[in-house]
Amino acid sequence: MGALLTADGLLALATLSAMEIVLGIDNVVFIAILVGRLPEARRELARRIGLILALGIRILLLFAISWMMGLTAPLFTFGRGFSGRDLILLGGGLFLIFKATLEIYNKVEAGHHEQTAAAARAAFAWVIFQILLLDIVFSLDSVITAVGMVDDLGIMVTAMVIAMLVMLVSAGAVSRFIDSHPSLKILALAFLLLIGVMLVAEGMGTHIEKGYIYFAMAFSLLVELINMRYRRKQGAPARRAKKR
Numbered sequence: 001m002g003a004l005l006t007a008d009g010l011l012a013l014a015t016l017s018a019m020e021i022v023l024g025i026d027n028v029v030f031i032a033i034l035v036g037r038l039p040e041a042r043r044e045l046a047r048r049i050g051l052i053l054a055l056g057i058r059i060l061l062l063f064a065i066s067w068m069m070g071l072t073a074p075l076f077t078f079g080r081g082f083s084g085r086d087l088i089l090l091g092g093g094l095f096l097i098f099k100a101t102l103e104i105y106n107k108v109e110a111g112h113h114e115q116t117a118a119a120a121r122a123a124f125a126w127v128i129f130q131i132l133l134l135d136i137v138f139s140l141d142s143v144i145t146a147v148g149m150v151d152d153l154g155i156m157v158t159a160m161v162i163a164m165l166v167m168l169v170s171a172g173a174v175s176r177f178i179d180s181h182p183s184l185k186i187l188a189l190a191f192l193l194l195i196g197v198m199l200v201a202e203g204m205g206t207h208i209e210k211g212y213i214y215f216a217m218a219f220s221l222l223v224e225l226i227n228m229r230y231r232r233k234q235g236a237p238a239r240r241a242k243k244r
Contacts, residue, residue, distance in 0.1 A: 012150050013159055019149065020142060020163035022214065026195050027054055027138045028167050029188050030096075032175040033103060034127045036185070042124055047171045050131035055164040057135050061143040062156050085140060086203045092137030093199030099130070100193040107186060137199065187224050191217050 028051075035046040074081030146156040178184050194216070198208050 009152065009155060012152075013155050013162075016146060016149050016155065016159035017162045020146070020159055021166050023138070023142050023210075024054075024163055024167050025214070025217075026192070027051075027135065028171050028174055029178075030134055030138075030192055031131055031171060032178050033185070033188055033192065034130055035175060036179050038124060038127060043175065044172060046124060046127055046131075047175065048168065049128055050135070051164060051168050051171060053128075053132055054135040054139065054167075055160060057132075057139045058142055058160050058164075059157055061139055062146065062153060062160070080205055086205070088137060088140060088203075089199045090203030092134060093196045093201075093203060095133065096137075096192055096196030096199060100189045100196060104186065104189050104193075107182070107189070181228065183228070184224060187220060190220075 031047055031050045035043040035050070038046055072083050072085055074083050075087070076082055142160070146159065150156055150159075178188050194213060198210075198213055201208050
């Protein structure tokens with residue numbers, strides 16, 4: 001804890017916490033999309049379980065840094081060397097592409113149906129399982145970033161706890177905002193599709209700067225927010241005309 005109380009330690013903590021919050025955005029969006037399929041009463045519980053699992057996985061990986069570094073060693077060669085990390089990123093990216101594509105299809109083409117209590121329980125377990133799978137994939141980036149930026153384990157763990165507390169506080173608001181705006185839900189799914197493609201590319205050995213991905217996401221979100229405001233302004237005169 002001594003390193004944490006120095007000026008350099010506090011600066012490293014603030015920088016790493018900010019970075020972990022940014023890296024956690026995709027995690028929060030994915031959880032928001034998944035829990036949106038659950039009954040209203042169970043969504044908050046699923047969100048909390050998902051984010052607590054994410055924090056637990058990150059801390060466990062930090063305490064197994066030597067094993068983590070071993071994941072970058074090639075396991076086999078097929079045109080190029082593939083490591084354990086590459087396989088995890090490939091699997092996670094393909095799953096994310098499949099999941100986002102399926103969700104977009106369900107939103108656009110499939111009809112809404114009521115769940116029975118048994119189906120809701122099964123859906124809850126399936127949602128938690130999917131969150132756990134993607135938490136593992138997203139945690140790899142988070143932990144590798146932390147190890148690359150800071151040497152002190154205490155600072156890494158503290159930064160991840162701070163980032164996760166921020167996500168716990170904001171996840172509910174993010175979920176409700178996405179759920180209440182159908183066009184934003186499609187946009188969020190498109191973000192997940194983009195992240196899935198990025199993970200597959202990383203797994204195949206092609207590095208894509210995450211800054212470009214996050215900039216594209218932020219720009220698309222800004223355009224959609226402007227569109228939402230425009231549609232609201234256009235709808236207000238129509239509503240007033242109907243009242244007359």
